[in-house]
Amino acid sequence: MSTELLGIAAIFGATVLLAIPLGRYLATVYRGDRSWSDFLAPLENGLYRLSGINPAREMSWQQHLQTLLTINVLWFVWAMFVFCFQGSLPLNPDGNPSMSADQAFNTAISFLVNCNLQHYSGETGLTYLSQLVGIMFLQFVTAATGMAACVVVFNALRDRSADKLGNFYVYFVRSITRVLLPLSLVLGLLLVFQGTPMTFAGKQALITLQGDTTAVSRGPAAAMIAIKQLGTNGGGFFGVNSAHPLENPTCLTNMAENLSITLIPMALALALGFYLRRPKLGYMVFGVMTASYLLLQVPTVYLEMHGNPALATLGVDQTLGALEGKEMRLGSAASALWAIQTTVTSNGSVNAMHDSLTPLSGMNAMLGMMTNAFYGGVGVGLLNFFVFIIVAVFISGLMVGRTPELLGKKIEAREMKIATIVALLQPLMILGGTALAAHLYVSNPTEYASWLANPGYHGFSEMLYEYTSAAANNGSGFEGLGDNTPWWNISTGLVLLLSRYLPIIGPVAIAGLLAGKKYIPESAGTLRVDTATFGLMVFFVIWIIAALAFFPALALGPLAEHFSIGY
Amino acid sequence: MKNNIASAFRLTLALLVLCCGAYPALVWGAAQVAPGQGQGVQVSHKGRVVGFEDVGQKFDRPEYFSSRPSAVDYRADGSGGSNKGPTNPEYVAEVGTRVAAFLRLNPSVKPGQVPVEMVTASGSGLDPHISPAGAYAQVERVARLRGLPAARVKALVDAHVQEPIFVLLGPVTVNVLQLNLALDTLTEK
Amino acid sequence: MSNSLFQPALVSEAVKQAFVKLDPRVMVRNPVMFTVELGTVVMLLVTLGLLVRPDPTQGSFGYNFAVFLVLLLTLLFANFAEAIAEARGKAQAESLRKTREETPARVVDERGTENMVSSSQLRKGQFFLVEAGEIIPTDGEIVEGLATIDESAITGESAPVIREAGGDKSSVTGGTKVLSDRIKVVVTTEPGESFLDKMIALVEGASRQKTPNEIALTILLAGFTLVFIIVCLTLQPFAAYANTPIAVASFIALFVCLIPTTIGGLLSAIGIAGMDRALRANVITKSGKAVETAGDIDVLLLDKTGTITIGNRKATHFWPAPGVAV
């Protein structure tokens, strides 16, 4: 058991060790400084030429957002087309059908917003073409979108006054060519050599050793799984995601895939410091994120390794931990590690079924998504964190007797208004959605009986988790929830859209407004934001604001379930 | 704005070629020299493909080492967990039934020592592994039903215990398919 | 100025104002406390309803009434805080107002003819004369003469000051008293806009506007309030799912406790008190914003003379030239 603990410590440690140089590299690439990857410049220039883009044209924050939204709409149309006609398009060896319009809509939206909530099962719901040019394409470009928006904010925070904040396409293309593609290639190759399929052959029928007839689904999985993990996308090739023995065959792939979840989000947090040439700022952000993350992670590992207390009296030897919904080859510790890392980062891929986690572990997973800023999704996690920084800067600025300022820019009513709206969104979406669903369920429990796979408090947790996952653009689920109904498709779809774009628009707008303000050089009276003290303040703000809003809901779900064991 | 749309459209096309053409082609090319040529590593017995090394299969005949319970009955063209909540009374009762069944099948195992993976469903429903404890608990039964000395079967299990990669990544496991395959080979000799 | 924060006279006035300020049209300016007022009204209705028809799920009448009373007290306390801050300013304004009472003014026209008019009739650009022992009728600048003036009425400083024509010390303030000599003054403000008038308006809070920081903070507090409105509203269906009906009193109590009533109730008192503290330091600020900005100052320009050094230079040595005896 202690080797399992060492194993997850090694995964986490390796991620941090890789994230630091990657952070430096990201800063270099986005600043446009010389780096070893400059041999890719001709490829990028080719892309700009083909697309008629002038990479030297700088954009205002409004133009950035306009560009971002325009291209997103195009991708949506493209994805809809692929999913609706996949049955008649090539690369469909298993003869899977086209999607219905509403399911195509749901899937397109879900992948467009980098959420990857799946209301289909990969083996039967998609063709290989859809997996590649629909799903995998969106997994690349939506991750790059988040990163590009994040770099716009980086740029806006530099110590000067400016209206022009670089070219969106440049940030976007570089995110793909310099970061996502190379890393995906490395991970994809590792997966292939560990046994993950990369084939265009269809599923294989066979007779098992003891004589049963079965078939094994396959496909061009390795390439897609790599970007799924790296881009905090999470939508798996197979139905059960990385719990599937072909999607995640060994502990080595598990380490690599797990590491890939947090790698870029961690590196981006550090890159903030390197980009602004204030490395301490990056370490502060990283420190707050890590402390908060560990607050969720440590108890979860402990709980999952100590088994399900509800089974305590049944005569089961639980020295291996709680294994319902978990894979033997991965073990309870590595599954607990993944469960929290995937939820704090809005990745949403799973290597164990979250519905079967012990109650408080489930709560920690939800808290990771409710706060949605501990590392967070690629790019967007830092944007969420940025909103908390604004609130923290505001309150602590007042506390030291100065008009609050962030890196030399004054925070005023307009910025506060935007930050408040974005901060409000999360509780509104999660609590509002769950309240409506709970109300519907209570008003007609027989009609909606198929919704909840589990009764009581856990059933409530399933609904709460679903909206939390949607609002965090996470995509993981308490999968017992019968969510392929019009109600869940429509309501989560709306939540997805609002929760993707407002938290991008808001922080970019704030940063854009700040960038246009006069830069005030630091003095002894300025509150430095790259200190441990300010980090403590941000920590305080996130936990008080983000977590407390959900306390009553969590009390009725996981907490009630937990305390009821053996009561 | 019009320019914007045109650029976005052309960039989308270019990236489709790069990300969905060139990149998967590279991975696919590499797969051709990987174990299983990217088709998945297959396992044959007597010249017949009986399964994939990494994909678990159902063993409910008592002369085989059993696999873990599966929510999808090991149908590998799908996958899935039970999604049972930890305190769901129905679920707790089900585990109780499985514990009783396991004890009945393996009378040598004392209550309280039933390995957890043998009575809980895996996440994928296709878990190919059990723990060494889970295998050893079944040795007595399998040996009896196959008419083999228990020590031989135990030695077979010993030989199939897989230590974690780098000593620390993951738990110690036994691949049920390979164990049963070896068992069949041993019996047939 | 007394050090005591709670002088009896001020407190009784503030208590009265605490009730007056319950008017929803006044309360609505403070979103946090306004929602508390709404909650209080609901509590009152529930309590009254229980009188008519007892309902065991809502708890006893006594309990509900107690919750209502505490909520009402919360509102009154918040209003009291604002009122006591205002009252301190008002008391000061009152003493200033006494000095603004109508005073006779001796106006002179171009030909030197003198005319007695009331101070309120003085127009900008007119000239008037003041002699020792008279009160200066309005703000102006000395054009002729020099006088010692007692400004204690507005500064509280009893030592007389010297004002003279020309140079930088030519300004006189209405309401102050000439102690010696005779001066001719040109009126520099229209009636009702004199320094004294502005000061009174200011301390009374009539021209008090929310400062930028205060506005931003109000937005944040409104945000918090909205979050907790969401939390409380959604709790009802949650509780219904869990089969644990919640009494109205509990809902409102939860809501009122969660929203930032402490800062919400004290916010305007803090702002008024800030201006008031400036006033106590004998500084008149034209807006609350200026006080806030003062807190942000990075660079301070100070005149050497009078600030850094005492008055003027002093002779410290005599160095004789060679062959000269002292």
Added chain:
Amino acid sequence: MSTIASLTDETPEGKSIVELALTQQVDALKLKVHLKGAELIKFTAETRSSGVTLADGTRIRKGAADAIRQLTERAGKAYPAEVVERVQLVASNGGTPLVVSHNDEVLGVVELQDIIKPGIQERFERLRRMGIKTVMVTGDNPLTAKFIAEKAGVDDFIAEAKPEDKMQYIRAEQQQGKLVAMMGDGTNDAPALAQADVGVAMNSGTQAAKEAGNMVDLDNDPTKLIEVVEIGKQLLMTRGTLTTFSIANDVAKYFAIVPALFMVGIPALGALNVMGLKSPQSAILSAVIFNALLIPALVPLALRGVAYKPVGASALLRRNLLIYGLGGVVAPFIGIKLIDLVVGLFM
């Protein structure tokens, strides 16, 4: 002799020379005798000297070194090298040298020194720790200005300042994004007062200056700005700390009310009742009572303001976070529990 020249001089400098003379046992009364029938020569910008011509025709002059030098040299008298040296030495020490002549013959040099206000260094040190740069504005020459600036501990100075120099300095600082405050009284200060972010006019100042600034100091005390800065900081700090306190309170309130809401329906949630409150109803009443009492309890703090200490922003934040953040989390646990003990007696 210089004393004679100064006796008639009503400027502060002149008076101080007399004072100095008195300390050196010169009999002022005896001197006064000399003045009978004397003709006073006023200081003008052209001659840059003043003095007196006694009844017997003796000309006594004092003034700027080069002015007196001109006088002596025009009269064909020697201007001793020692005097030149002394003049330079005095000037470089921050003093103002006045050369005194008797019938165009140089008598010596009077050294005028600025007396720095006692305690002003500490105030500047305090300002520095608040992160505020202090700039001294003076009409003195740069050499003198530098000397005094160093002695008083100000960070920068504007020497030989004309009104437009102040303006320019303020503009330059503002260009860098800094907020500038200044104090002024004269009409020629009005533009600078208007330009500054905080302009404090002296009440004794001209109407124009009072109109241009956004504050008026009734005491005409030039150091008042320091107080105003602290008041501004206190105002913001009070808001910030009370907001923190208010929000931090929610933790304890949750632990009081949430168990109270659900304990009846879900007894297991009684585990959240960490304060061991007596009953759901007493818990709710205690929480709202605590919430209500907090307002009057904090009124004195709101009115007085949170004390400001110039210890640097981070240290200040740490201190306030500890008192109002941590205190805000802990205090209501104690407060609500105590109130519950009392309320419990009645329920």
